[in-house]
């Protein structure tokens with residue numbers, strides 16, 4: 001699509017696209033917007049708020065997996081249904097319902113605007129993880145701001161160390177079309193020489209936060225399996241670094257993985273976890289992306305591909 005040169009036209013398009021983003025098809029039709037009103041998921045009934053977020057068979061699958069379960073009631077409108085939720089739901093159930101409505105609308109927009117279908121597991125997991133993060137963020141000590149990091153954290157570039165140690169960088173990737181996720185690891189000596197690189201990918205529809213927690217856990221297990229001494233793990237996920245450092249347990253798959261990471265860190269000797277910026281993690285990022293083609297591969301110094309060699313070298317001269 002070619003962008004309009006006319007500012008008034010551009011503004012009109014922006015307002016209209018925003019309006020389309022937040023309105024159901026029935027609402028759009030009532031404002032004389034020329035659209036088909038059939039629900040984009042079931043194509044059977046007009047897309048009202050009540051249908052899209054509650055009564056469509058697609059939405060029902062999500063509610064059945066929620067704390068509340070599916071509440072049909074006798075509600076004639078979304079407002080009435082919400083009143084029913086507030087009346088019968090626990091505080092956790094009500095909070096999850098709010099988050100699930102938001103995630104359902106997000107999944108609907110992804111389908112309508114990007115032709116991307118989301119799995120039930122992914123939407124429910126994403127709602128719970130986001131809710132966990134929100135609850136954690138309400139506790140002042142957990143705010144993920146750069147201000148709470150130590151001075152040696154948040155590095156923009158990978159750096160050599162004057163102290164003998166092993167630095168492990170790791171990253172994750174989600175391959176939505178293949179319903180897989182992948183992780184990439186690289187262990188280097190303090191002078192930057194490659195000790196080992198590794199790629200792994202598995203089937204599963206997980207949120208990015210869960211994949212980030214998995215990669216920390218796997219990096220810790222990697223250190224443990226090799227019995228490496230003096231290891232620094234460099235992670236580019238501030239959410240995960242902060243979650244591991246706080247003392248709270250979150251009742252979700254993400255929270256349980258964070259608990260595992262915390263206990264591994266506590267029980268392993270001579271290992272620390274620091275936050276680095278994304279650019280300092282570009283070798284691991286490359287490996288994570290490549291894991292889709294190489295689901296379980298270990299790379300030694302003698303069999304580095306030219307592309308990986310270039311990336312490793314670029315880290316040494318920045």
Ligand SMILES: [Zn+2]
Nearest residue numbers: 039041042056
């Ligand atoms: Zn429907």
